[in-house]
Amino acid sequence: MEPVATSSAESYETSDPQTSLREAETLRIKKDHGGEFRCSYCLLEEHYDYKGAKPPFAKNLAYLEDCYIMKDPFSQPNRGEVLVLGADCIVCNKPVCLGCSIFFAKRFCRDCAAKNIASLPMQLHAKIKSLRKENDQSDDKY
Incomplete structure (x- = not known):
């Protein structure tokens, strides 16, 4: 296979670390802004405004995980109030x-929490079991 020739401008753009960082940051911001959130278990489906730990529209908030976050539609504009829909x-x-x-340190869906219940603290076992029951009952309704 023959090497592909590039112009000096092309090689400059890809070899410049500052340009690469800016492009990566722009791509991350585009990826993190907005979309449709849909829970894998229930019927919750909602538009989210940001996915990440530090929403740009709520500067004083920082979460321990990357969350699906929407601006609170019931709060006054520019107040920085948000609703967390969920996470992965x-x-x-x-x-x-x-x-x-x-x-518990990280987000677990109901099935993965149940499968890994032995690895989680005893204090959470009742919560995990009730989570499974509640969701099993809601599944029966549909």
């Missing part, structure tokens, strides 16, 4: 709402 499960990577998951 640390084990299976599925998006889950706060009602279908549990947080």
Whole structure:
């Protein structure tokens, strides 16, 4: 295979660390802003404004995980009030709402929490079991 020739301008752009950092940051910001959140377990589906730990529209907030965050539609504009819709499960990577998951250092969906219950503290076992029951009952309704 022959090497592909590039112009000096092309090689300058890709070899400049500052340009690469700016491009990566721009891509991350585009990726983190907005979209549709859908819980993998329940019927919650909602538009989110940001995915990450530090929403740019709420400067005083920082979460311990990357969350799906929306601006609070009931608050006054520019107040920085938000609603956290959910996050991705640390084990299976599925998006889950706060009602279908549990947080213990990281976010676990109801199924992954149940599968890993032996590895989680005893204090959470009742919560995990009730989470499974509540969601199993809601599944029966549909």
